Amino acid sequence: MKIGIDQMAFATTDKYIDLRELARVRGDEPDKYTIGIGQDQQAVVPPTQDIVTLGAAAADKLLTPDIRERISTVIVATESGIDNSKASAIYVKHLLGLSDFVRTVELKEACYSATAGLQFARGLVALNPQELVLVIAADIARYGLATPGEVTQGAGAVAMLVSQNPHILALEPTTVSLTKDIMDFWRPLYATEARVDGKYSTNVYIDFFKQTLARYQQLTGRRLADFAAVLFHLPFTKMGKKALEAVLQERQDEVAQRLRAALTASQVYSRRVGNLYTGSLYLGLMSYLQNGSAQAGDRLALFSYGSGAEGEFYTGILQPGFATHLSAVPTDLAQRHQVTIAEYEQDFQQQLGMNPADVSFDVTKDPAKFVLAGQKDHQRIYQCR
Numbered sequence: 440m441k442i443g444i445d446q447m448a449f450a451t452t453d454k455y456i457d458l459r460e461l462a463r464v465r466g467d468e469p470d471k472y473t474i475g476i477g478q479d480q481q482a483v484v485p486p487t488q489d490i491v492t493l494g495a496a497a498a499d500k501l502l503t504p505d506i507r508e509r510i511s512t513v514i515v516a517t518e519s520g521i522d523n524s525k526a527s528a529i530y531v532k533h534l535l536g537l538s539d540f541v542r543t544v545e546l547k548e549a550c551y552s553a554t555a556g557l558q559f560a561r562g563l564v565a566l567n568p569q570e571l572v573l574v575i576a577a578d579i580a581r582y583g584l585a586t587p588g589e590v591t592q593g594a595g596a597v598a599m600l601v602s603q604n605p606h607i608l609a610l611e612p613t614t615v616s617l618t619k620d621i622m623d624f625w626r627p628l629y630a631t632e633a634r635v636d637g638k639y640s641t642n643v644y645i646d647f648f649k650q651t652l653a654r655y656q657q658l659t660g661r662r663l664a665d666f667a668a669v670l671f672h673l674p675f676t677k678m679g680k681k682a683l684e685a686v687l688q689e690r691q692d693e694v695a696q697r698l699r700a701a702l703t704a705s706q707v708y709s710r711r712v713g714n715l716y717t718g719s720l721y722l723g724l725m726s727y728l729q730n731g732s733a734q735a736g737d738r739l740a741l742f743s744y745g746s747g748a749e750g751e752f753y754t755g756i757l758q759p760g761f762a763t764h765l766s767a768v769p770t771d772l773a774q775r776h777q778v779t780i781a782e783y784e785q786d787f788q789q790q791l792g793m794n795p796a797d798v799s800f801d802v803t804k805d806p807a808k809f810v811l812a813g814q815k816d817h818q819r820i821y822q823c824r
């Protein structure tokens with residue numbers, strides 16, 4: 440039985456900044472941001488958006504009356520949780536109006552957990568082929584104003600339906616996971632911004648990619664030539680290039696050129712949104728499918744990486760008609776408007792974060808269907824409009 444990703448949809452905020460402008464304000468060379476890091480724009484998060492509203496917005500695009508009825512499990516993968524106890528999946532389930540007879544859970548392991556969610560969903564469908572599992576990867580990448588990580592911030596969500604006989608990607612059985620206790624990036628309970636050893640994290644990422652790829656090749660006998668594309672977690676687009684070049688090295692043959700072209704196609708959306716943490720790999724997949732030369736029957740390789748650290752290398756086979764089962768990301772990006780660096784900084788400071796006080800946000804400026812209206816008696820107040 441084929442099991443995998445049946446449908447995918449993306450959502451982000453309605454605002455962005457231009458990173459050349461951010462570079463000028465921070466006193467950096469704009470080329471460092473656009474070429475050295477590989478980012479052009481970055482999603483700006485108003486206080487009325489969080490991972491619940493973004494996740495609901497992405498998932499909402501997938502819901503027909505039939506799908507709404509059939510969803511059996513909702514998995515929200517995030518490292519930007521809004522509660523240390525209650526799962527964000529419950530809030531999302533409520534906003535989407537799903538049946539009460541549904542299983543809901545939140546998963547965490549930095550930028551890796553959506554991949555765990557997909558593999559768990561695959562297991563659920565294997566046990567009960569009638570299951571339709573909604574996996575949502577939603578995050579707000581936040582490092583702090585004027586920090587080295589600032590240029591790699593971003594926000595958004597990717598929602599995926601996992602089922603038997605999927606329309607997009609049938610997951611193959613061999614996957615390689617690698618876990619080591621490493622302090623390259625983490626966020627203590629008392630912090631709203633991540634702590635990161637940036638250079639170290641990029642080295643660990645490359646090392647995990649090389650190790651998981653080598654083991655996958657050992658287990659399957661497959662070579663790079665067997666992949667139409669290798670898709671990467673993209674904390675910033677240059678990271679994918681660093682990892683791919685670490686294995687291609689000086690190669691200029693047809694396979695190397697194909698993988699480089701596929702990487703470029705997978706980077707198009709990340710360049711304009713920034714890091715989605717656990718959703719980044721899957722936005723990269725959508726970007727490749729909408730901007731690359733993907734064909735049904737192709738074998739795609741995916742490398743998932745979460746600091747702390749965990750990596751997974753796995754593959755899937757692209758299914759006929761895949762293109763009609765993805766939401767139109769260019770439409771989302773075209774509907775955004777650019778804001779100044781001052782406006783971005785104001786939004787950054789206004790996030791609810793760890794503030795325990797009652798607060799009420801002005802939701803009239805946010806066109807999103809799902810908004811965070813504020814907090815009362817330590818409870819977040821969401822609206823579906």
Ligand code: CAA
Pocket residue numbers: 468470471472474475476550587588589590591624635636637638640641644672673674675678714716744745746
């Ligand atoms: N023109 C072109 N390129 C320029 C330039 C210019 N004028 N000036 C500098 N550059 C280049 C540099 O040569 C460098 O390129 P290489 O990496 O290829 O050598 C690049 O721009 C970045 O410059 P720096 O090394 O000086 O950058 P930095 O010290 O400001 O930090 C960073 C970069 C470490 C990525 C930092 O942004 C950071 O800490 N980001 C967050 C951590 C992160 O994303 N880690 C990735 C792996 S961990 C992970 O994947 C999980 C996750 O999502 C967080």
